[in-house]
Amino acid sequence: MNAEIISVGTELLLGHTINTDASFVARELSAAGINLLYNCTVGDNPERLKDAVETAMHRSDILITTGGLGPTGDDLTKETVASCAGKKLVMDKTSMEHIEKYFAGRSLGETQKKQAMLPEGCTVFPNDIGTAPGCGFRAESGCLVAMLPGPPSELFPMLKKYAIPFLLKSTSQASIVSRMVHVFGLGEGYVAEQISDLCAKENPTCATYAKDGEMFVRVTARAESHEKAAAMCGPVVEGLKKRLGEFCYGVDVDSLEETVVHLLAKKCLTVATAESCTGGLLAKRITDIPGSSSVFHMGAVTYSNDVKMQLLGVPEDVLARYGAVSPQVAKFMAQGIRRRSGADFGIGITGLAGPDGGTPEKPVGLVYIALSDCNDIWVREMHRSGCSKGRSYIRFLAASNALDMIRRRVLNLGGMENAAYSREKS
Amino acid sequence: MNAEIISVGTELLLGHTINTDASFVARELSAAGINLLYNCTVGDNPERLKDAVETAMHRSDILITTGGLGPTGDDLTKETVASCAGKKLVMDKTSMEHIEKYFAGRSLGETQKKQAMLPEGCTVFPNDIGTAPGCGFRAESGCLVAMLPGPPSELFPMLKKYAIPFLLKSTSQASIVSRMVHVFGLGEGYVAEQISDLCAKENPTCATYAKDGEMFVRVTARAESHEKAAAMCGPVVEGLKKRLGEFCYGVDVDSLEETVVHLLAKKCLTVATAESCTGGLLAKRITDIPGSSSVFHMGAVTYSNDVKMQLLGVPEDVLARYGAVSPQVAKFMAQGIRRRSGADFGIGITGLAGPDGGTPEKPVGLVYIALSDCNDIWVREMHRSGCSKGRSYIRFLAASNALDMIRRRVLNLGGMENAAYSREKS
Numbered sequence: 001m002n003a004e005i006i007s008v009g010t011e012l013l014l015g016h017t018i019n020t021d022a023s024f025v026a027r028e029l030s031a032a033g034i035n036l037l038y039n040c041t042v043g044d045n046p047e048r049l050k051d052a053v054e055t056a057m058h059r060s061d062i063l064i065t066t067g068g069l070g071p072t073g074d075d076l077t078k079e080t081v082a083s084c085a086g087k088k089l090v091m092d093k094t095s096m097e098h099i100e101k102y103f104a105g106r107s108l109g110e111t112q113k114k115q116a117m118l119p120e121g122c123t124v125f126p127n128d129i130g131t132a133p134g135c136g137f138r139a140e141s142g143c144l145v146a147m148l149p150g151p152p153s154e155l156f157p158m159l160k161k162y163a164i165p166f167l168l169k170s171t172s173q174a175s176i177v178s179r180m181v182h183v184f185g186l187g188e189g190y191v192a193e194q195i196s197d198l199c200a201k202e203n204p205t206c207a208t209y210a211k212d213g214e215m216f217v218r219v220t221a222r223a224e225s226h227e228k229a230a231a232m233c234g235p236v237v238e239g240l241k242k243r244l245g246e247f248c249y250g251v252d253v254d255s256l257e258e259t260v261v262h263l264l265a266k267k268c269l270t271v272a273t274a275e276s277c278t279g280g281l282l283a284k285r286i287t288d289i290p291g292s293s294s295v296f297h298m299g300a301v302t303y304s305n306d307v308k309m310q311l312l313g314v315p316e317d318v319l320a321r322y323g324a325v326s327p328q329v330a331k332f333m334a335q336g337i338r339r340r341s342g343a344d345f346g347i348g349i350t351g352l353a354g355p356d357g358g359t360p361e362k363p364v365g366l367v368y369i370a371l372s373d374c375n376d377i378w379v380r381e382m383h384r385s386g387c388s389k390g391r392s393y394i395r396f397l398a399a400s401n402a403l404d405m406i407r408r409r410v411l412n413l414g415g416m417e418n419a420a421y422s423r424e425k426s
Numbered sequence: 427m428n429a430e431i432i433s434v435g436t437e438l439l440l441g442h443t444i445n446t447d448a449s450f451v452a453r454e455l456s457a458a459g460i461n462l463l464y465n466c467t468v469g470d471n472p473e474r475l476k477d478a479v480e481t482a483m484h485r486s487d488i489l490i491t492t493g494g495l496g497p498t499g500d501d502l503t504k505e506t507v508a509s510c511a512g513k514k515l516v517m518d519k520t521s522m523e524h525i526e527k528y529f530a531g532r533s534l535g536e537t538q539k540k541q542a543m544l545p546e547g548c549t550v551f552p553n554d555i556g557t558a559p560g561c562g563f564r565a566e567s568g569c570l571v572a573m574l575p576g577p578p579s580e581l582f583p584m585l586k587k588y589a590i591p592f593l594l595k596s597t598s599q600a601s602i603v604s605r606m607v608h609v610f611g612l613g614e615g616y617v618a619e620q621i622s623d624l625c626a627k628e629n630p631t632c633a634t635y636a637k638d639g640e641m642f643v644r645v646t647a648r649a650e651s652h653e654k655a656a657a658m659c660g661p662v663v664e665g666l667k668k669r670l671g672e673f674c675y676g677v678d679v680d681s682l683e684e685t686v687v688h689l690l691a692k693k694c695l696t697v698a699t700a701e702s703c704t705g706g707l708l709a710k711r712i713t714d715i716p717g718s719s720s721v722f723h724m725g726a727v728t729y730s731n732d733v734k735m736q737l738l739g740v741p742e743d744v745l746a747r748y749g750a751v752s753p754q755v756a757k758f759m760a761q762g763i764r765r766r767s768g769a770d771f772g773i774g775i776t777g778l779a780g781p782d783g784g785t786p787e788k789p790v791g792l793v794y795i796a797l798s799d800c801n802d803i804w805v806r807e808m809h810r811s812g813c814s815k816g817r818s819y820i821r822f823l824a825a826s827n828a829l830d831m832i833r834r835r836v837l838n839l840g841g842m843e844n845a846a847y848s849r850e851k852s
């Protein structure tokens with residue numbers, strides 16, 4: 001089953017909008033075992049769209065369009081695709097009722113009503129967020145077509161809930177179940193080596209990828225039923241967790257910060273942060289998570305030495321002797337914020353995020369991250385000197401290391417002093 | 427001049443990588459006055475790439491490829507495109523020397539050397555960041571081709587510095603100069619209305635767009651020389667600044683936070699932040715800017731009422747009477763952090779970022795932002811209830827409002843109490 005995405009929208013060709021829809025659809029197709037071979041972007045132009053649709057219907061088994069389903073004059077996807085597919089557009093009563101309800105109390109124009117016009121005999125994908133429904137149907141040429149709205153907040157749930165099940169059912173494909181194993185602290189090359197035997201297998205498949213200093217292994221199984229596919233994933237996921245050990249921080253979770261916030265909440269523990277080079281990024285990532293207020297009461301961004309002394313009690317002579325970027329200062333910062341906040345754990349981060357300020361002894365990319373509890377204190381030394389990704393990546397990875405240290409401390413895993421990728425480097 | 431981008435890379439079709447290259451190229455082409463009509467993504471597959479390249483050479487005047495120039499076996503763009511264009515690949519001495527220098531002291535394999543093989547007679551685009559050079563040439567069919575590497579850190583500078591000038595020169599296009607006017611606090615619809623006469627003109631052109639709660643107007647002029655095009659932009663930019671007045675925060679700047687940090691540095695002023703619902707995001711955005719340490723010494727994330735009282739001195743009875751989300755508490759937070767830090771300005775932010783915790787009186791999306799100096803204190807009330815973009819957008823816009831207040835206070839502009847888009851709503 002070979003698929004093709006046509007992304008419709010002049011805003012994409014002007015570069016004002018990054019095509020996140022396409023990568024989301026690509027990821028979900030891949031997880032569903034459908035090969036994506038092409039993604040073409042065209043503007044809101046009926047002739048060029050028609051050409052692209054005809055080409056796609058000729059060379060691909062599945063065509064997915066994104067965008068152009070809305071009420072305005074340049075929303076032409078449905079008309080163009082239906083005509084290429086040899087289908088008439090007819091009014092879908094349920095969709096019309098949904099639109100009327102959405103506009104209750106406001107005037108409902110003809111252009112809004114246009115959104116309820118769908119290809120005859122199609123399967124309607126309800127829009128749980130906005131007004132424009134999507135749909136799936138088989139074109140006269142035999143090509144299977146799914147049309148989805150452009151806004152990501154509408155497309156993402158519609159694809160998962162309605163479009164992928166429609167495609168799997170219509171192609172009599174086996175059921176597909178995917179699980180995502182999240183890893184922090186190991187490089188992709190190292191992991192790929194460790195699980196090369198699993199990556200070579202065909203069902204379930206394992207695939208690694210890396211992003212923002214983290215690593216993921218996707219396990220995908222196919223079988224005649226959802227239950228069977230899920231059951232096939234289970235042992236592989238368990239095997240991966242065993243092999244990757246303490247470096248695996250979760251399966252099918254959202255993020256490292258979400259994992260840490262939930263872990264702290266479950267154990268009724270709290271953390272406070274004192275940040276220098278990360279400048280609030282760690283606090284920001286923790287408070288990105290709804291409900292973080294139960295585990296996080298206080299953070300401090302102590303950019304200057306004065307504030308490190310006054311707010312956190314870092315001794316002046318320690319700053320003078322070792323410099324602000326030192327394991328000693330990180331320790332005092334972690335202890336200081338823990339005492340001041342009354343939290344169970346205190347985090348101190350100090351380092352050089354660049355681009356300037358580095359020296360041969362203390363290059364840009366050197367960061368010390370300390371965690372203090374009521375008995376002990378640990379410091380992790382992170383080196384990312386020579387990293388071409390720059391300031392924002394160094395800051396992000398430093399915050400990730402702090403989150404990893406909290407997780408390890410809560411679970412008593414050890415490895416507190418090992419910075420990310422130390423395993424790969426040694 | 428109609429252009430087409432072919433993005434090459436299986437990772438794009440698996441959805442692991444978002445195609446930021448394409449939107450960057452699209453934006454630069456648009457600014458250079460080149461119409462982009464298609465963007466096709468294909469995997470690392472020589473047959474499908476060949477089909478795509480042949481189609482592009484047939485229907486477009488300009489073809490730009492991204493990706494597939496590297497040393498590994500699946501990097502096939504050069505071989506495929508050169509063959510479609512009727513060109514041989516020959517070794518480029520300068521590129522080889524660059525690669526040898528890059529690998530000085532390390533072993534240099536044959537696959538690395540492959541990167542110096544380029545189509546005969548091409549214009550070489552040096553890679554100032556990595557190893558794989560790009561190039562531009564005219565195919566036998568007449569189509570103008572530019573090949574660029576995939577990594578954004580390599581593609582972005584190469585496109586601006588070498589590829590766009592090559593395309594403009596080769597097409598004997600007029601010189602193009604673009605200026606970007608940045609606006610905060612006005613909606614796109616309102617701005618478009620205010621400058622509709624300018625948007626209707628053909629040279630220079632004006633175009634509006636909106637992103638992350640901000641607004642931009644791009645002014646583009648073409649003329650026979652760079653100097654002449656720049657001179658044509660000048661009066662239009664000045665006119666826009668006059669019409670948009672205090673809402674225009676900069677021209678050709680990077681971001682609101684960069685503008686604010688530079689403004690504070692220039693006036694030798696400092697700011698300190700006390701954040702509740704934004705949880706460190708404001709501090710993070712300020713410290714994103716290199717050199718921010720001269721204007722920002724301290725930030726506090728005071729998530730709990732206890733910390734608001736102890737660290738910032740917010741009175742218990744004020745919290746009890748008005749609630750943590752109130753203009754009164756925002757004021758005390760701003761005053762408290764200013765006094766504690768000794769900064770010239772203190773910022774206090776308290777609000778409901780959601781998704782939970784809203785009430786009919788205080789809905790999710792209500793945020794109070796206060797700025798305190800040695801004499802006065804101002805509070806801005808921000809409403810984004812019913813905003814479908816959710817928690818992260820509310821937090822971002824609240825931080826942007828705080829930055830806008832700092833800017834207005836430093837420049838004595840007034841309008842401190844007007845939240846973003848109040849102008850459009852009234």
